[in-house]
Amino acid sequence: MKQAIIEFFKLQIVTIIFWILSFCLFITIRYFEVGTEGGKAFVSNYDEVIPITEWLHFSVLVGALVGFFYGIIEFISDKLLIYKFSTGLLILIKSIVYLVLLLLSTSFIVGLIEVQIDRNLPSEPGWWIQNKVFWLVVLYFNICSLIFSFLKIAKENFGHGVLINQLIGKYKKPREERRIFMFLDLQASTTIAEQLGHYKYSQLIQQCFYDLNTVINKFDANIYQYVGDEAVLSWTFDKGIKQNNCVELFYKFQNKLVKNQKIYLKKFGLLPKFKAGLHGGTLIVTEVGTIKKEIAYHGDVINTSARIQGECNKYNQNLLISEYLLRKLNLTNYKIESIGNIALRGKEEELNLFSINT
Template identity: 25%
Template sequence: MNARLERKLRVIVIIAAAGSFAGAVFAATHGLPLLPGVVTGLLISSILGGFEILIFDGPVRAWLNDRSFTASLLIKSTFYATVILTVQWFPIVEWILGRRPMLGIDTFWSSLLYSVVVSIIVNLALAITNLVGGRALLNFFTGRYHAPVEEERFVLFVDIAGSTGLAEKFGSLGIHRFLDRTFRELSLPVVDHRGEVLAYVGDEMIVTWTKREGAKDSRPLRCFMAMRDELAQKSGYFEREFGVAPRIRGSLHFGPVIIGEIGDVKRAIVFNGDVMNTTSRLEALSRDIDGGFVASRAAIAQFKSPLPVAMRDLGRLPIRGRMDGIDAMGLEETAQRITAA
């Protein structure tokens, strides 16, 4: 299944499940029949989940992204409250179940207030998940990296080419808007290729995959090529908005990474180890390599399926911190994108 569609369906299922559970809890605590409560919660949450995916994460996604966290939360919560009021004011659930309306006026208002509060909590949870990252939030809850562990990971560094000159041209606020919009567009291929955005560092984006997930269909390499395709498709927008379209360079490496929670006032899950340092240094080398991309042979060797793009052997490149250098590969200058099977 398409990863972007899978993500949307997962959000709808989570919202629907939360709504059904909340409806059951309200019915049980107010001495009401369980079925109407569950159906009411399911109906409201399904409508809201559909709007969340089809509208809020669709046509108005860019507009909402330009709003602050609080403004976006208020806009969506206001819409949620309107939907809830409509569903509960009219006896829609009773019509569906073929029952007479059972809510008294006092129960109606308590049900309405309860539903609005639950919807705001769910909306807030979705907003926080988007802010922190779904996988990172799940890992915090499960405590997966509470004690540091070693995992084999693919690490992809993506750098915005010429960002220093662009910063001088746009100024501090302008370059931030430019990078923000660029990273928003680059995030879509990451979702499509089931990667995880680890961090944004200045003009760099760091993406990672586990060994099992990354080795499938050469996902990290396909992701980088898809990023370039995405920016090429949006070049007209960037030209109109900023007067220049972004270009990216990248580097890819594979190996053992130490992952663990760190910090106190602001807790975070961080990646450490030679792989991170080496990938960063490969990215620096990509600036002088035709094609603007360098991958370690160790990373390419993990891919069992045909590569999505033609690559050439760069030999052993000298790299700071490694006396023996590193065997690397780059993109063919005339490489054509190979369609995934």
């Protein structure tokens, strides 16, 4: 609940700023059309030009109001509708809702203009049907809304910060970074798949990763990729060790699954459990591909993380971590046990592994 409230306020801040800037841009462009048919709206009684500062002040108020309600609708659609409708259909539904809200709010906005800027505007019933300025605003609103939706979808598909890094070309050339990786995998996945069948199994994975996504932001994690029933999570090194984020996320996710066990038991007849391997260090980050671009990680760190996770079944553990990363953390509230020096598949040198339990 607390995380949902935080997400709501973050979305509100983003939408309000976005729509304030959008309306300020619209007003600025229209303002310098004074002398044209559109520009007459910025003239009081058609003989005195109203200063742009007054219009910008008005656009800030309208942008904040629109952004507030826009944020509410976006939040509701994200939490309640996103898994019920396709992305295209969801955008269409929201566009219709926004159009209705524009019509309903027009009377208030027109009255606000008349009071604050001394400009008589049409207000008779049905005035908007043939009003060119109104439909220009509707068109502009929908374009801005599509831009916002595109940026939001791009962020969700690329991951936090990835889109910006691609736009500025941060990883056009390989860069060295220190990062932490977690390979998170469903336990007994083959048995569960046979038990449920491919369709129900796919629904199970979808539900599990939905629950995972509800907790990752709290622990500053990024999802690098999904591979079947496995999720690969990543942190910058400092964020991963801060307040033991890389470990805390795993057990927060486990608690989330237990909290929703009634849903899982009713729908799938089982409570899913996950195993994970953790490791960190220096590796190379670069942008790869042309037809489909992706930020890729190359180096021993990511391969070792995957191998550590592969040892969980062998030693009957839910979470294994390398000694190197363990020494960077302060896990006083956890039970730490040494597994010993393990010869991981594909590696010549043995690696000292530890289990982490609550």
